[in-house]
């Protein structure tokens with residue numbers, strides 16, 4: 723489980739209005755242990771919830787179309803690869819080949835109409851490219 727970094731500064735993900743209740747998720751890029759991975763945030767019972775977009779069965783992205791992660795009844799997060807189902811409240815596996823696994827949560831908050839995520843020790847923002855030698859950046 724991720725631990726909050728003492729210097730965690732919130733990073734903007736999207737406008738609150740982009741997240742409809744149990745609608746399409748917003749995807750963004752992060753790193754986990756220095757490796758690129760995507761995260762997603764969706765609105766559940768009025769609040770944003772976020773996880774890494776990585777199945778507990780096989781470490782692959784789960785959406786069947788970008789941002790489409792919920793089942794047809796909008797109840798479970800469903801992996802499009804082999805059908806693992808996760809409780810969107812806590813990321814716990816509730817069916818399929820994910821066993822006792824669970825999704826990795828990402829801390830998010832909604833502030834003044836914007837959704838932010840909080841980097842942790844393990845889950846960090848994607849670093850900006852270093853300026854090329856001789857560039858004026």
Ligand code: FES
Nearest residue numbers: 777779801804806
């Ligand atoms: S990769 Fe998600 S259920 Fe197999």
